[in-house]
Amino acid sequence: METVNNESSSSDELSILNSSTSSSSTSSNNEEENEDVLLFLLLNNLMNGRKRHRVEDYLRVVDSWTDQEFKEHLRLNRRTALILIEELKVSHYIPSHSFGVKLISAKLSFLIFLWYIANTEPLRTMSDRFNVSISSVFRVLRRIIAWFLTKKDIIIKWPQENEIIMVCEKFNRKQGIRNILGAIDSTHIQILKPSSNARNYCNRKKFFSINLQAVVDADMLFTNIYCGEPGSLHDARVFRRSSLYETASMDKEMLFPGQTFLLGDSAYLCLQWLVPPFRDNGHLSPQQREFNFMHSSTRIVVERLFGQLKGRFRRIKFFTEYRDISFITNTVVAACILHNYCIGKNDLYDFSEYVDDFINIENNNEELNNFNQELDRRMQLFNEIFPIN
Numbered sequence: 001m002e003t004v005n006n007e008s009s010s011s012d013e014l015s016i017l018n019s020s021t022s023s024s025s026t027s028s029n030n031e032e033e034n035e036d037v038l039l040f041l042l043l044n045n046l047m048n049g050r051k052r053h054r055v056e057d058y059l060r061v062v063d064s065w066t067d068q069e070f071k072e073h074l075r076l077n078r079r080t081a082l083i084l085i086e087e088l089k090v091s092h093y094i095p096s097h098s099f100g101v102k103l104i105s106a107k108l109s110f111l112i113f114l115w116y117i118a119n120t121e122p123l124r125t126m127s128d129r130f131n132v133s134i135s136s137v138f139r140v141l142r143r144i145i146a147w148f149l150t151k152k153d154i155i156i157k158w159p160q161e162n163e164i165i166m167v168c169e170k171f172n173r174k175q176g177i178r179n180i181l182g183a184i185d186s187t188h189i190q191i192l193k194p195s196s197n198a199r200n201y202c203n204r205k206k207f208f209s210i211n212l213q214a215v216v217d218a219d220m221l222f223t224n225i226y227c228g229e230p231g232s233l234h235d236a237r238v239f240r241r242s243s244l245y246e247t248a249s250m251d252k253e254m255l256f257p258g259q260t261f262l263l264g265d266s267a268y269l270c271l272q273w274l275v276p277p278f279r280d281n282g283h284l285s286p287q288q289r290e291f292n293f294m295h296s297s298t299r300i301v302v303e304r305l306f307g308q309l310k311g312r313f314r315r316i317k318f319f320t321e322y323r324d325i326s327f328i329t330n331t332v333v334a335a336c337i338l339h340n341y342c343i344g345k346n347d348l349y350d351f352s353e354y355v356d357d358f359i360n361i362e363n364n365n366e367e368l369n370n371f372n373q374e375l376d377r378r379m380q381l382f383n384e385i386f387p388i389n
Contacts, residue, residue, distance in 0.1 A: 055131055080341070084110060085107050109143065113144040118313060119314055156223065156336060167218060177294060177381070182216060184268065187306040191328055201231050209231030213229075227329050236269060239269070252272060275377050277296065311354030
């Protein structure tokens, strides 16, 4: 799957914008690699000779938690989790036959997924906690993630018609800048060193990662995501490879009707529909500095959202044990979908504030110079805010 949405989009170009990701579908080689990883974990446990301490009926433990304890452990309200469990039961993603193997219920499957994404516990101890095999834990995770991916075009969607007006009005209330349709930025998702093409995934901070690019509205909802590009790529390069850039370049009015546009940091191009701040070369006028302050204060929603995503779903901060890029990418996309779902159910973020240190803020002079013939939307906006008397 090109996690830039693998599904056919010839009938509706907007469908390629809803939760797009950038990695290819899991091949037979990846399947074999996953089996090798699981076999290694199992053999390692046998060789260590450690006695397994499995928990009997952990569901009873979960049911005994207070609502506050439930959210502290699983990062969702109990009510939100129960709604999703009921949806999962009728989704056909939970097998109805056992073939002689103990069935894992929808409730247990979903709780395994929540525990996985909310914590950084390895598969082995998760296996003991939920009293299922390591291979079953991994199968459950893949199953629930695949189920979440079927929801992406419904839950992560680009504003349409009256929604556009509402989004622009909410952004306008922040610092008085009109026609903002979203804020765009990227963050790095830290991973282990990949087994192949590792150099491509080593970013400028010298750790291995994949990129998550997102457009966010004023309510801190994802309206577009693009995930899975190697961490060595600059934000502007990732942006130009995304379906968002491709679609808007072909038909701006389709995504940005009227004078609507995105706000991006200094890493992004200055386009008709994307406005970065003025680059601070030490000679900015007072009005330009004020413009940059208004710009930054409005754009901060995307940085806060990345912090909430990694603060709520702690697995997203750093993937251990797993080197399958497709699996990691799909897990991140599932987390983005679940974030939007929680906001829609008024399941708000009430954990300690997490500051995302993996946002790329460097300039990209070469990329910017390549686009100096574009209409300077930034100066138009600046002159609207600070008109010349």
